[in-house]
Amino acid sequence: xxxxxxxxxxxxxxxxxxxxxxxxxxxxxxxxxxxxxxxxxxxxxxxxxxxxxxxxxxxxxxxxxxxxxxxxxxxxxxxxxxxxxxxxxxxxxxxxxxxxxxxxxxxxxxxxxxxxxxxxxxxxxxxxxxxxxxxxxxxxxxxxxxxxxxxxxxxxxxxxxxxxxxxxxxxxxxxxxxxxxxxxxxxxxxxxxxxxxxxxxxxxxxxxxxxxxxxxxxxxxxxxxxxxxxxxxxxxxxxxxxxxxxxxxxxxxxxxxxxxxxxxxxxxxxxxxxxxxxxxxxxxxxxxxxxxxxxxxxxxxxxxxxxxxxxxxxxxxxxxxxxxxxxxxxxxxxxxxxxxxxxxxxxxxxxxxxxxxxxxxxxxxxxxxxxxxxxxxxxxxxxxxxxxxxxxxxxxxxxxxxxxxxxxxxxxxxxxxxxxxxxxxxxxxxxxxxxxxxxxxxxxxxxxxxxxxxxxxxxxxxxxxxxxxxxxxxxxxxxxxxxxxxxxxxxxxxxxxxxxxxxxxxxxxxxxxxxxxxxxxxxxxxxxxxxxxxxxxxxxxxxxxxxxxxxxxxxxxxxxxxxxxxxxxxxxxxxxxxxxxxxxxxxxxxxxxxxxxxxxxxxxxxxxxxxxxxxxxxxxxxxxxxxxxxxxxxxxxxxxxxxxxxxxxxxxxxxxxxxxxxxxxxxxxxxxxxxxxxxxxxxxxxxxxxxxxxxxxxxxx
Amino acid sequence: xxxxxxxxxxxxxxxxxxxxxxxxxxxxxxxxxxxxxxxxxxxxxxxxxxxxxxxxxxxxxxxxxxxxxxxxxxxxxxxxxxxxxxxxxxxxxxxxxxxxxxxxxxxxxxxxxxxxxxxxxxxxxxxxxxxxxxxxxxxxxxxxxxxxxxxxxxxxxxxxxxxx
Numbered sequence: 036x037x038x039x040x041x042x043x044x045x046x047x048x049x050x051x052x053x054x055x056x057x058x059x060x061x062x063x064x065x066x067x068x069x070x071x072x073x074x075x076x077x078x079x080x081x082x083x084x085x086x087x088x089x090x091x092x093x094x095x096x097x098x099x100x101x102x103x104x105x106x107x108x109x110x111x112x113x114x115x116x117x118x119x120x121x122x123x124x125x126x127x128x129x130x131x132x133x134x135x136x137x138x139x140x141x142x143x144x145x146x147x148x149x150x151x152x153x154x155x156x157x158x159x160x161x162x163x164x165x166x167x168x169x170x171x172x173x174x175x176x177x178x179x180x181x182x183x184x185x186x187x188x189x190x191x192x193x194x195x196x197x198x199x200x201x202x203x204x205x206x207x208x209x210x211x212x213x214x215x216x217x218x219x220x221x222x223x224x225x226x227x228x229x230x231x232x233x234x235x236x237x238x239x240x241x242x243x244x245x246x247x248x249x250x251x252x253x254x255x256x257x258x259x260x261x262x263x264x265x266x267x268x269x270x271x272x273x274x275x276x277x278x279x280x281x282x283x284x285x286x287x288x289x290x291x292x293x294x295x296x297x298x299x300x301x302x303x304x305x306x307x308x309x310x311x312x313x314x315x316x317x318x319x320x321x322x323x324x325x326x327x328x329x330x331x332x333x334x335x336x337x338x339x340x341x342x343x344x345x346x347x348x349x350x351x352x353x354x355x356x357x358x359x360x361x362x363x364x365x366x367x368x369x370x371x372x373x374x375x376x377x378x379x380x381x382x383x384x385x386x387x388x389x390x391x392x393x394x395x396x397x398x399x400x401x402x403x404x405x406x407x408x409x410x411x412x413x414x415x416x417x418x419x420x421x422x423x424x425x426x427x428x429x430x431x432x433x434x435x436x437x438x439x440x441x442x443x444x445x446x447x448x449x450x451x452x453x454x455x456x457x458x459x460x461x462x463x464x465x466x467x468x469x470x471x472x473x474x475x476x477x478x479x480x481x482x483x484x485x486x487x488x489x490x491x492x493x494x495x496x497x498x499x500x501x502x503x504x505x506x507x508x509x510x511x512x513x514x515x516x517x518x519x520x521x522x523x524x525x526x527x528x529x530x531x532x533x534x535x536x537x538x539x540x541x542x543x544x545x546x547x548x549x550x551x552x553x554x555x556x557x558x559x560x561x562x563x564x565x566x567x568x569x570x571x572x573x574x575x576x577x578x579x580x581x582x583x584x585x586x587x588x589x590x591x592x593x594x595x596x597x598x599x600x601x602x603x604x605x606x607x608x609x610x611x612x613x614x615x616x617x618x619x620x621x622x623x624x625x626x627x628x629x630x631x632x633x634x635x636x637x638x639x640x641x642x643x644x645x646x647x648x649x650x651x652x653x654x655x656x657x658x659x660x661x662x663x664x665x666x667x668x669x670x671x672x673x674x675x676x677x678x679x680x681x682x683x684x685x686x687x688x689x690x691x692x693x694x695x696x697x698x699x700x701x702x703x704x705x706x707x708x709x710x711x712x713x714x715x716x717x718x719x720x721x722x723x724x725x726x727x728x729x730x731x732x733x734x735x736x
Numbered sequence: 737x738x739x740x741x742x743x744x745x746x747x748x749x750x751x752x753x754x755x756x757x758x759x760x761x762x763x764x765x766x767x768x769x770x771x772x773x774x775x776x777x778x779x780x781x782x783x784x785x786x787x788x789x790x791x792x793x794x795x796x797x798x799x800x801x802x803x804x805x806x807x808x809x810x811x812x813x814x815x816x817x818x819x820x821x822x823x824x825x826x827x828x829x830x831x832x833x834x835x836x837x838x839x840x841x842x843x844x845x846x847x848x849x850x851x852x853x854x855x856x857x858x859x860x861x862x863x864x865x866x867x868x869x870x871x872x873x874x875x876x877x878x879x880x881x882x883x884x885x886x887x888x889x890x891x892x893x894x895x896x897x898x899x900x
């Protein structure tokens with residue numbers, strides 16, 4: 036039996052080896068926070084190239100910066116990941132050709148009839164202009180009477196270009212680049228990022244921004260940050276376990292048991308659940324360290340060498356913690372539910388190992404050393420309760436929620452400044468929406484409906500007609516007698532003095548027009564593309580007023596900020612509901628477990644949470660991670676409350692908690708040194724919570 | 737297409753290196769089979785250019801961002817589409833004025849003949865313009881610039897003198 040701890044780990048390692056193909060770990064951070072519906076939407080937007088655009092600003096509107104724009108465009112076009120570069124407002128040859136060939140279909144048609152007198156007047160004006168105008172104007176052979184009018188679409192307003200070059204307000208020239216790199220594709224993003232960094236290195240006055248820059252820069256920063264934290268944490272844990280326990284055998288078996296419980300939970304969660312996130316895994320592994328409580332309590336109370344086969348206090352502590360996490364595993368916030376599920380598995384496994392396996396490991400009895408933990412200064416437990424309530428009143432008076440999820444991420448100020456530059460200087464205020472349909476024809480018809488309902492928009496319907504609309508247009512054109520118009524036109528032109536038969540071909544080819552869909556690829560310069568799943572087809576339309584098309588079920592808003600705002604609101608709502616349930620259940624369990632010492636035990640939940648929240652609300656806005664850390668704090672606090680209330684060997688219990696606190700700080704408290712706000716927030720709350728528990732152990736009576 | 741005359745003026749500028757000069761423009765309209773003539777002055781400024789038609793009392797002032805159209809001292813609006821096209825040509829004018837040979841070659845195919853030089857436009861201009869013919873008076877001065885449009889219209893510009 037003494038090898039059972041090794042055998043358990045070996046069995047789990049073998050299982051991991053055989054199950055390695057069934058393990059699913061997700062690295063998509065969005066999947067933790069965005070709803071399923073929003074994730075689908077963002078995925079479609081990604082497929083449509085929404086996040087694949089890069090903007091480059093060259094500072095200054097002078098000849099040197101203009102020269103740099105040209106050089107950059109030349110260099111960018113050489114990169115295989117770059118699919119489009121736009122620095123000028125001049126339309127492409129392909130689009131010009133398209134407009135020329137489809138002029139009569141695309142142009143607005145003035146159906147008012149032209150009589151002889153009107154034609155004469157119009158032609159006479161044209162003749163005079165040719166003779167006397169100081170501007171050179173050409174005469175259109177196709178449409179001399181100008182009964183068709185076509186306004187070409189540009190993706191720029193008049194204030195966003197200087198001459199023919201695109202500009203970013205008064206800041207400088209602008210280059211729009213489309214890449215084939217998605218913000219979620221780390222390898223591709225890193226490859227292009229390095230190439231671009233190499234290219235931009237030669238230019239001193241350029242600023243560039245693309246969503247995938249965040250992917251590359253933030254993940255590098257997060258990796259470096261997490262490595263440091265893991266290093267500090269590991270060092271501290273070993274320090275706590277070895278220096279304080281002073282038993283190498285026990286330390287070795289404890290590390291084995293913790294590794295087994297972490298591996299057990301990892302295997303279960305990553306094979307049973309799809310898209311179990313790496314961040315949940317990391318948090319879950321940290322939380323597993325909480326189970327050291329059980330070991331320390333057993334060890335200091337001679338459970339492994341004594342006659343007792345069951346410790347009620349440890350069991351109650353374990354049960355309340357597992358029930359708390361069990362309830363939280365139903366919360367519809369992926370990060371929290373995943374961590375909770377992981378914790379239930381790992382803590383249960385650790386409890387079983389520490390309770391039923393460790394007694395067979397022949398661990399030596401703990402040799403008591405004199406530790407002066409209890410202070411001579413004491414406070415009655417009801418005063419602690421009153422102080423806790425006062426701290427809660429203070430907290431509520433200072434309470435401000437931070438609803439911006441982006442604040443939880445690593446704060447890449449350099450990129451944020453660049454992103455802001457492009458947002459503030461861009462005066463072209465059009466907002467993206469996703470439009471879906473069953474097929475291309477329905478998609479174009481729906482885009483026409485969108486176009487009709489807003490004042491300004493850019494979509495495929497700015498360039499292409501649906502079959503239905505095209506046929507309607509052909510019908511309208513057929514009703515008009517262009518042959519008669521041509522006859523009248525030529526007669527009048529001859530009378531006025533135009534060259535004979537100059538307008539012979541005017542309005543002639545209208546009768547042979549057909550409705551053919553052009554290759555839609557040519558419009559990618561306007562960031563337009565479509566994505567088909569087989570069942571549905573999607574595209575992005577840019578509109579000036581989203582509220583006017585909200586009524587259409589086939590239109591979905593693509594405001595990422597709004598999406599996260601909604602997600603955050605929902606998170607706070609769920610966290611309040613589930614937090615409330617957890618609290619009620621914990622209070623009930625606590626009451627049945629400790630009964631007369633209820634207030635005393637309750638203070639181990641109330642005081643640490645009240646103190647940490649009071650400090651947090653004094654200095655920061657409260658974010659979702661602060662609240663999550665609060666739940667962890669409550670779950671840990673309950674163990675200490677039960678142990679302290681029921682303990683008959685107070686000094687050993689205090690010692691166990693004291694070491695356990697150091698262990699918790701080593702696992703979670705060190706997160707306070709992280710630059711990632713999400714981790715830092717957890718570390719901050721847990722650290723203050725640990726200090727509060729330490730204070731209670733020392734002074735509460 | 738309007739303002740091709742500006743185009744030729746810019747070509748003149750390469751050789752003449754003057755900031756302001758007068759010109760005579762002879763236009764042939766194939767639609768009516770007749771010629772017309774206008775006289776004007778062009779002035780190159782730091783960021784833009786200005787064209788004055790003294791007889792018609794009309795002015796076009798381009799500051800590099802927008803065009804102001806004055807008729808008898810009164811500011812008149814230009815349709816945005818027309819303004820956009822004018823800016824294309826003004827930018828080419830400025831390009832030629834800058835004498836940037838590399839950029840000139842990006843926009844035109846240059847063919848040297850015995851008595852003249854031919855510029856064949858690349859890109860969008862080729863939709864409207866067949867070619868430009870430059871005739872030199874001597875080694876350093878342009879005499880005529882002739883634009884041949886797709887619709888068989890032509891514009892000949894003769895440099896009368898330089899104004900300093």
